[in-house]
Amino acid sequence: MSEFASEFLDICLSLSLAMLGLAFFFTIARIIRGPTLPDRVLGLDMLTSVAIGFIAVIGIDTGRTLYVDIAIALGLVGFLATVAFARFILARGKTADDDERQGLPIMDDDPHRDTGSGNPAADTGEAAR
Amino acid sequence: MMESIVTILAGLLLLVGSAFAAIAAFGILRLPDIYSRMHAASKAGAVGSGMALLALALMADSLPVALRAIAAIAFFLLTAPLSAHLLAKAAYAVGYKLWPGSVLDEMPEVAITTRRSDTPARGDSPAQQSS
Numbered sequence: 001m002s003e004f005a006s007e008f009l010d011i012c013l014s015l016s017l018a019m020l021g022l023a024f025f026f027t028i029a030r031i032i033r034g035p036t037l038p039d040r041v042l043g044l045d046m047l048t049s050v051a052i053g054f055i056a057v058i059g060i061d062t063g064r065t066l067y068v069d070i071a072i073a074l075g076l077v078g079f080l081a082t083v084a085f086a087r088f089i090l091a092r093g094k095t096a097d098d099d100e101r102q103g104l105p106i107m108d109d110d111p112h113r114d115t116g117s118g119n120p121a122a123d124t125g126e127a128a129r
Numbered sequence: 130m131m132e133s134i135v136t137i138l139a140g141l142l143l144l145v146g147s148a149f150a151a152i153a154a155f156g157i158l159r160l161p162d163i164y165s166r167m168h169a170a171s172k173a174g175a176v177g178s179g180m181a182l183l184a185l186a187l188m189a190d191s192l193p194v195a196l197r198a199i200a201a202i203a204f205f206l207l208t209a210p211l212s213a214h215l216l217a218k219a220a221y222a223v224g225y226k227l228w229p230g231s232v233l234d235e236m237p238e239v240a241i242t243t244r245r246s247d248t249p250a251r252g253d254s255p256a257q258q259s260s
Contacts, residue, residue, distance in 0.1 A: 005133035005140075012140035016147035016181070023147070023154035023177075030157045030166075038163045038220040042170055045212060046157055049174040052205070053150050056181035056198070057143060065194040068185065072201045075208065082212035086219040093223055 013061050020057065023050045037092075041085040048078030139184040146180025149173045162228035163220050171213035175205055 027050060031043035055071040058064065156169025179202045186198035227234055 005136040019147040026154035079208040
């Protein structure tokens with residue numbers, strides 16, 4: 001029973017390291033591609049949470065629980081960074097990359113395709129022509 | 130016996146937590162606009178790292194380490210919704226559009242509210258107002 005448990009934990013650790021690495025990769029792909037600034041800020045937020053998960057996994061794997069403090073500090077810094085970026089987005093206002101919406105993928109039966117505004121509440125039902 | 134059960138539980142928590150994080154990152158990559166990406170990232174991301182930290186708290190051999198891990202979970206659960214809400218509201222107020230296929234947008238137009246009380250952004254600085 002005990003050997004099985006430790007073996008199972010080893011497998012789980014390897015699998016979760018692989019999955020967290022995949023998550024890192026996807027998030028960084030979004031940060032590089034991300035058409036607008038809020039996308040990149042969101043990627044940054046996600047990156048800190050994935051890093052905290054990494055710290056937890058490595059803490060279990062190697063027994064170095066010293067890094068838990070760093071996880072707490074990283075959560076604090078990530079939160080403050082996201083709040084500061086949100087304020088910055090507010091203060092910066094509209095910029096040219098608002099129009100990056102054209103880069104969004106278009107659904108097949110998109111009722112608002114021809115009505116330029118992306119706000120369905122603004123167009124009434126007959127607006128789709 | 131008890132120890133083995135705790136170990137297996139920690140392994141399962143690790144597995145589920147990192148699967149949550151991976152799915153959240155996949156959602157960030159694939160979903161069409163900021164708001165739906167935020168929906169994927171901030172919920173699943175917080176749960177993912179929270180579950181990994183909970184597994185660490187289960188496997189920790191001393192009480193302070195376990196308590197620190199639990200404090201990190203509490204802190205993370207406290208701050209993740211706040212930052213997601215702030216970011217979403219900022220993006221909406223500035224006017225980043227929803228995905229054209231979105232069905233419903235109930236939120237009225239939001240005024241950009243950094244002007245007076247908080248950020249001296251557009252010309253009218255607090256010093257001028259007080260004088």
